[in-house]
Amino acid sequence: MSHGPRSGLAAVSSALLAMSRHLEVRDVLKTIVASARELLDAQYAALGVPDDHGGFAQFVVDGVSEEQWKAIGPLPRQHGILAAMLHEARVERLADVRKDPRFEGWPSAHPDLVDFLGLPIRDGDEVIGALFLANKNCPKPEGGCGFTQDDEELLGILAQHAAIALTNARLYERSRELTIAEERSRLAHELHDAVSQKLFSLRLTAQAAARLVDRDPSRAKGELQQVAALAAEAADELRAAVVELRPAALDEDGLVATLRTQVQVLDRAHSARVTFAGRGVKALPASQEEAVLRVAQEALHNALRHSGADHVDVTLDRRGGGAVLRVTDDGSGFDPKAVRRAGRHLGLVSMRDRASGAGGTLTVESAPGKGTTIEMEVPGG
Secondary structure, eight states: OOOOOSHHHHHHHHHHHHHHHHHHHHHHHHHEEEEHHHHHEEEEEEEEEEEEESEEEEEEEESSHHHHHHHHSSOOSSSSHHHHHHOOOOOEESSSSSSSTOOOOOTTSSOOSSEEEEEEEETTTTTEEEEEEESSSSOOOTOOOOHHHHHHHHHHHHHHHHHHHHHHHHHHHHHHHHHHHHHHHHHHOOOOOOOHHHHHHHHHHHHHHHTTTTTTTHHHHHHHHHHHHHHHHHHHHHHHHHHHOOOOHHHHHHHHHHHHHHHHHHHHSSSSSSEEEEEEEOOOOOOHHHHHHHHHHHHHHHHTTTTTOOOEEEEEEETTTTTEEEEEESOOOOTTTSHHHHHHHHTTTHHHHHHHTOEEEEEEEOOOOOOEEEEEOOOOO
């Protein structure tokens, strides 16, 4: 990265090519920030991607060392100038950000910012990020702003292309996640079929042994040995299923982030609108988090494949030391009293087993034509 300003078509072209070269969201964000800082010759640049809770899901900086960034502390909230860019969707060009009435200060380790240029990154009507630069490397007339109208226009062009690059990267990641989800589903079906076949063979062999016990004990003993072997094979298949299908994302990202990602993937993959909200949930014991995730997956599968719903809402809220999951759809619904047939068809038996195994409870509210709500509560640690 050079330290002097770059201008002209070649510099802009290089920045745009660099943005389009990456497919990972994090790499795209870093490239946008570095390109903006170099093009406009600023000391600092940053880009924040907002989350749904008044903070930032991602926040990338350029011009700040790793040591400085660690010393600054947690990611900023959506307040002050950042909030104005995100919520009012307008350009902010200031001679001294510290004198703006919306300025709310920064941590002690934060570098001093003076002149400031920021603008939202938009995908249609949606604001998907806030990009800003500070401290332009040029002589500043007293009381004047280092950034110019030309800088503002150049950053606007960069932001338009940044929106395209960032949207493409998000689509790539979601497509990859969907592919992984489909592969895991395929593997689950294969393992289910294999275990079912083993259990069917085990049942037939046990029945044969029972018939032979009185009239041919020696052959009955052989059949029982075969029962033991088949049971061992079935157990191995089940262990393989647990290992292969254990959601690794829970360990890496936690329950809330894993659910949010899966809902985003399903929202893209289905015509129904699928939404997620997680509020105040703390980390749960591993067995409870996995049970909640599995119940959510089963309930989502039912809603999207069987109910004909237009909207499916997933919420995860804190309740005491634990959490409560709700999956609500506006689909066709069913009669919960017909629990034997509906319960097996919709996986309600397995969902109740998962909830019970995690020390929790599962309730079902539904009626024909009235949609369905699956609610699961777990106690926490």
